[in-house]
Amino acid sequence: MTRMRPTVARTALTAALTGAAVLTGAGTASAETEVAEPTTFTSAFTAMATPDMVVNADGVATPGTAGASGTFTYRINSDLEIICYDISVRGITPPYESPAKTATHIHEAAPGQSGPPRIAFPNPEDDGSGTLVSNGCLEGPFTTGVAPEGTDTGEGFTLAEIEAGPSAFFTDTHTAASPAGAVRGQLTAIPVGGIETGAGATADDSSSAALPAVAGLGVLVAAGAVVLRRRATAGA
Amino acid sequence: MRPGPAPLRRASLLAMAGAAALLVSCAAQGSGPGASPSPPSSAGSAPTAGADRDPAPPPAPAVVDPASVPVPVAVSVPALGLVEELVDLGIAADGTAEVPTDFDRVGWFTGGGRPGARGPTVLMGHVDSTAGPAVFYDLRELEPGNLVEVTSADGTAARYAVSDTQQVAKGEFPTAAVFGATATDVLRLITCIGEFDQGARSYTDNLVVTAERLP
Numbered sequence: 295m296t297r298m299r300p301t302v303a304r305t306a307l308t309a310a311l312t313g314a315a316v317l318t319g320a321g322t323a324s325a326e327t328e329v330a331e332p333t334t335f336t337s338a339f340t341a342m343a344t345p346d347m348v349v350n351a352d353g354v355a356t357p358g359t360a361g362a363s364g365t366f367t368y369r370i371n372s373d374l375e376i377i378c379y380d381i382s383v384r385g386i387t388p389p390y391e392s393p394a395k396t397a398t399h400i401h402e403a404a405p406g407q408s409g410p411p412r413i414a415f416p417n418p419e420d421d422g423s424g425t426l427v428s429n430g431c432l433e434g435p436f437t438t439g440v441a442p443e444g445t446d447t448g449e450g451f452t453l454a455e456i457e458a459g460p461s462a463f464f465t466d467t468h469t470a471a472s473p474a475g476a477v478r479g480q481l482t483a484i485p486v487g488g489i490e491t492g493a494g495a496t497a498d499d500s501s502s503a504a505l506p507a508v509a510g511l512g513v514l515v516a517a518g519a520v521v522l523r524r525r526a527t528a529g530a
Numbered sequence: 531m532r533p534g535p536a537p538l539r540r541a542s543l544l545a546m547a548g549a550a551a552l553l554v555s556c557a558a559q560g561s562g563p564g565a566s567p568s569p570p571s572s573a574g575s576a577p578t579a580g581a582d583r584d585p586a587p588p589p590a591p592a593v594v595d596p597a598s599v600p601v602p603v604a605v606s607v608p609a610l611g612l613v614e615e616l617v618d619l620g621i622a623a624d625g626t627a628e629v630p631t632d633f634d635r636v637g638w639f640t641g642g643g644r645p646g647a648r649g650p651t652v653l654m655g656h657v658d659s660t661a662g663p664a665v666f667y668d669l670r671e672l673e674p675g676n677l678v679e680v681t682s683a684d685g686t687a688a689r690y691a692v693s694d695t696q697q698v699a700k701g702e703f704p705t706a707a708v709f710g711a712t713a714t715d716v717l718r719l720i721t722c723i724g725e726f727d728q729g730a731r732s733y734t735d736n737l738v739v740t741a742e743r744l745p
Binding site for chain 2: 335363487488491
């Protein structure tokens with residue numbers, strides 16, 4: 295966790311600077327902020343990022359770092375405009391390099407195409423095992439620090455756009471050795487939350503009036519135990 | 531069940547009580563899923579679609595796109611006497627995983643990995659219905675080394691060995707660790723476990739069994 299602090303601090307600083315800019319009327323966008331993980335999510339996405347998927351700004355295949363691979367998993371709450379990131383990359387060597395404020399992004403573009411970054415994430419750092427990781431949650435609105443035509447490429451972007459068409463987005467990270475991208479992968483949707491693979495999973499919520507109807511002495515005893523457990527948990 | 535971090539350990543403790551309740555409420559109905567113990571006899575036949583035959587040092591063999599290989603159609607777990615065809619599962623409107631509508635069927639998440647490609651291939655089945663044990667009731671009995679075989683539409687059989695069993699709280703479900711893309715060919719089998727919340731009519735935890743591809 296301590297490794298994350300510099301990044302968090304940087305994000306906070308960026309936010310502060312952007313805020314100052316707003317105050318002085320020099321800009322309109324406010325940057326994302328690091329937030330705690332929300333209790334629920336509306337969607338999740340993962341990408342298998344590999345060097346062979348990298349293309350440069352002109353859309354020309356430009357292989358990234360040989361032998362590297364990364365898993366980029368995102369959980370989104372589009373109601374709260376929060377995206378939690380869980381990034382793990384192996385086989386790349388910092389320093390990172392990008393004109394954006396970080397070098398780890400979600401871009402908007404189809405496979406084999408180039409496209410603008412929409413969100414910039416804290417760069418993965420070595421977790422001590424040789425794997426580079428980055429975890430946390432960001433709340434929009436988002437800015438990337440890149441504004442080729444005067445407007446930040448994150449401005450106006452919302453997480454609902456990813457939910458509407460994840461295949462139109464890819465994720466990557468850029469290093470000095472592979473500035474076009476060390477690894478890249480297209481987003482694919484995955485389920486979010488626990489799996490309801492038990493009796494009653496398809497039933498509507500609660501109404502403990504249903505309890506006696508389940509019948510069976512054993513069940514009632516078991517239910518009693520559950521109530522006790524829940525009480526204990528609630529008290530904890 | 532791994533000791534794991536504190537929250538998991540707590541979950542495991544609660545699970546003991548939950549499992550006991552489950553036995554009372556479910557075991558009465560007795561008969562488990564189908565009792566056909568003989569898997570398709572392809573145990574010895576090596577799969578042909580693997581890209582995992584690289585003797586060179588590079589730590590990362592080429593990652594195979596799941597879309598480039600046939601879909602899985604059946605699973606067998608000899609240790610449990612389980613042989614099932616697979617149904618397709620996607621993502622529900624609320625973002626959660628679809629699960630089989632039939633308590634006696636096993637499903638696979640079509641948006642994930644596939645045998646012979648990058649992982650994970652994710653199979654899901656119910657632990658019980660409202661009447662008795664369901665198709666994955668015995669999943670908790672799996673031990674490291676147990677064989678799981680997945681047959682693809684072209685008839686090839688991919689063999690996996692159980693490497694890990696985790697109990698995770700649904701409220702803190704590790705989406706990235708379970709459904710996050712893996713460079714290697716990994717299989718996961720998921721069902722419910724833990725305490726059954728009568729009010730929510732839902733188990734509190736999931737059981738996630740991971741199996742690694744055998745050559």
